[in-house]
Amino acid sequence: MAAASPATAAVPRIKLGSQGLEVSAQGLGCMGMSAFYGPPKPEPDMVALIHHAVAAGVTLLDTSDMYGPHTNEVLLGKALQGGVRDKVELATKFGVVLADGEFEIRGDPAYVRAACEGSLRRLGVDCVDLYYQHRIDKKVPIELTIGELKKLVEEGKIKYIGLSEASASTIRRAHAVHPITAVQLEWSLWSRDVEEDIIPTCRELGIGIVAYSPLGRGFFSSGAKFVDSLSAQDYRKHLPRFQPGNLEKNAEIFERVNAMAARKGCTPSQLALAWVHHQGSDVCPIPGTTKIENFNQNVAALSVKLTPEEMAELESYASTDDVQGDRYLQMGSTWKDSETPPLSSWKTE
Structure with a gap:
């Protein structure tokens, strides 16, 4: 059963973090418009989709300088023209550099500043609302990276600081230098290991939570057959959870979610997204899409209500033992591997 159009209800607003940032309760991940999920x-069409999202009340737009690289920021810059910029909360990221076909992680102060200035130029703006360190540079004390971001806040080039895929200890060290407004992490029905340590740390410190891939990178839209529809250039075809053996086992999770969605009168993707929304008013999922009809379905998930019993039932479908395969081909450069050297060990030249 198709859910209601987003035009039937306003998208709620939430406070993200403790520093004053207010965003739509659901954001729009823009990566797939330009990179990784097949050809650009x-x-x-993408500018029209972004404008449609903003008109519908989804105003947190999420990009990164690595998407393309750079082309997604250029796309958003074009979409923000004509008075749109003042209606949105703009989030971008730095720290992942493509060099000689390999990804390099950088968080040194000089690079932080250069990356920010590059993003401002491509986006065509004077200031970014939320600026994330996309991945943690294990070579540089986190205090030095955040120290440079603090200077950019003081200069008015960014308003709020965020981290992505950071461990609890890294978050604490960063927050001691300058308040962290949001931590972006993968959180969905089948990616729940962040609940043990990172989510409680964010809540203790008053840090907002931005959940990326809340639909399991599209898996909860149609299960195993979704993988068959991916183009040859789509990197999801290579992810461990979508490989033969793992995929068949994970498909059983989808079938249970799908059956519950049928009982609830919504789509399986709406049910999976509603589960993330029910985690709390400090959580903002940012499902990505390239189609207006899928966007409308995602927004309608805000209207799906779940009881505590239904939440528990959903969670029982996708326990850690049930989900087969890691999130990435290599789990390096995630929060499980994001510790940086102590500041006391840093030698200045």
Whole structure:
């Protein structure tokens, strides 16, 4: 059963973090418009989708300088023209550099500043609302990276600081230098290991939580057959959870979610997204899409209500033992591997 159009209800607003940032309760992940999920999509269509999202009340737009690289920021810059910029909360990221075909992680102060200035130029703005360190540079004390971001806040080039895929201890060290407004992490029905340590740390410190891939990178839209529809250039075809053996086992999780969605009168993706929304008013999922009809379905998930019993039932479908395969081909450069040297060990030249 199709859920209601987003036009039937306003998208709620939430406080993200403790420093004053207010965003739509659901954001829009823009990566797939330009990178990683197959060929780049037609620019006019993507600009129209972004404008549709903003008109519907989804105003937190999420990008990164590595998407493309750079082309997704350029796309958003075009979409923000004509008075749109003042209606959105703009989030971008730095720290992942493509060099000689390999990804390098950088958090040194000089690079932080250069990356920010590059993003501002491509986006065509004077200031970014939320600026994340996309991945943690294990070579540089986190205090030095955040120290440079603090200077950018003081200069008015960014408003709020965020981290992505950071461990609890890294978050604490960063927050001691300058308040962290949001931590972006993968959180969905089948990616729940962040609940043990990272989510409680964020809540203790008053840090907002931004959940990326809340639909399991599209898996909860249609299960195993979703993988068959991916283009040859789509990197999801190579992820461990979508490989033969793992995929068949994980498909059983989808079938249970799908059956419950049928009982609830919603789609399985709406049910999976509603589960994330029910985690709390400090959580903002940012499902990505390249189609207006899928966007409308995602927004309608805000209307799906779940009882504590239904939440527990959903969670029982996708326990850690049930989910087969890691999130990434290599789990390096995630929060499980994000410790940086102590500041006391840093030698200045």
